[in-house]
Amino acid sequence: MGQQGDFLQVLRERGYAVDDLRHPVNGNGLSGNTEVTTGTTVFAMKYGEGVLVAGDRRATAGNVVMYDRTDKVLELDRFSVLAIAGVPATAFEMARILEHSFKYYRRSQLQDLSFEGKLRALSTLLKNNAPAALAGTGTVAPIFAGYDQLEGCGKIFFYDILGAEFEAVEYAVSGSGSPTIRGILFYMNRWGRGPVAGLDEEEALVFVLRLMTSAAEFDSATGGVDAHAQLYPIVKRISAEGVKTISVERLKTLFSEKVLNHV
């Protein structure tokens, strides 16, 4: 089946449980004292030069901060990014499967998988994961952003935990800190100085840092920015040139000049 470039099928043939990444616990949910690692803020927004995707660094389980250096914005290939929200165990596994699927397709078929094909691949994984999502052990609600080479533009899609796919016109948000960001973005687009999609790169990056700081202010599961610990969100830019990670040095400078000390 590999001749069709289907890596999922190759995995299935080797007995890997690709259609059942996480068994529901006890058949109908979590045991009483189990805390699943979750809670996050990821978002993607269009701006003047492409798409920016950002994610905070914190992973929590209930009230416990598990880790403060998580990378939730994962490059799947040169032109696409998955921002994960939900149970990291399942989300990271999905990202790994997708990354290898896209590589396998490109190398075996000698052409890139289409943007539409990449979306279908993610939908399939989410759909197959529905039992675990409903049970609460494998809930994942990711954002997929990438550059569509056929249409020559950046695109953003977001998903519910069952795999329903929605295209975002201007931005998409996910995770426990997302209501704050969604509200600010709505306000800025409606009553701000102009649509966020018209910002240049520096303005957009400053805006991203301010959004993440706002989300962290109201959501304990969002890490925000910790300048003392040199912890900044992961921010990636998507354009016709592909995916590029914004350097910590640049975020540090912008945060210091335009967020922390801004009056």
Place this chain on the structure above:
Amino acid sequence: MYEEPYRWIEAVANRRQYLDDQFTQGNPLVGVSFSQGILLLTFNRGTEKIYEIYDRIALGGMGHPADLEKLRYTLLDMAHVEGFQRSPADVTASRLMKNGLAPVIKQAFEEIFKAPYIAKILLAELGTIQDRDRLFTINYDGMFEEQREFGLLAASSSVRGLLAPEWKTHGSLSSLQSALEVSLRLWGIASLLQASTPFPDNDEEGTVPSSTAPVSTMPNDEAIASRIRDMLSKETLECVLLDRESGKMETYRALSLPELQPFIPSVFQPAT
């Protein structure tokens, strides 16, 4: 009738002769390790012969396109499942060759009631430093070799022995330009030697090792240049770089002719 040992040996010898004949019209393929990476080079008549297998591994092939495709998929499946279930660092050309390709090709060669693979393959693996670069070549009978700096596919494996002294004269290659220049020259020599060697890896009995195959004289510079000019005007130069300086996990980069043009020595350039 093949149950008798003598018949079986005779059948294998016949098969060897049949396979040798299949490669006489094929284009050689050269792989060289240099400071920036590994350069793979050949000419094709429309069907590509160099492919990406994994992040740091490329395949060059000679033979029947359908057989090359089948073997390419064997490697792709093995590499990607390994990289997914373990780590990309665990995917090595050595394991792909020894555990993946060699047993499959050898078995097909010796099962005389089935068709053998008409394929010779070069697997190149880019190291983090030049000293760790590896080039593996495998013959149609499953016999494989490992080299550090220079790998060659040709109709006759004796051509590689003839090219070894020529390779040693070049010393270490420090740029893409020098790697391309040397690769083109080696390809030209291999192509001419191949054309002048009538029975590649096989004598009448099929038992003489390739090292004792007929020795051809080294072509002169003008003959080499003429051969390359001729090929550049008639066929497509296929060139791939496994780039140590890419700064990315994936290092495979196909080089287009316009990209290569400035590096091709004028003596090899066809008259316009």
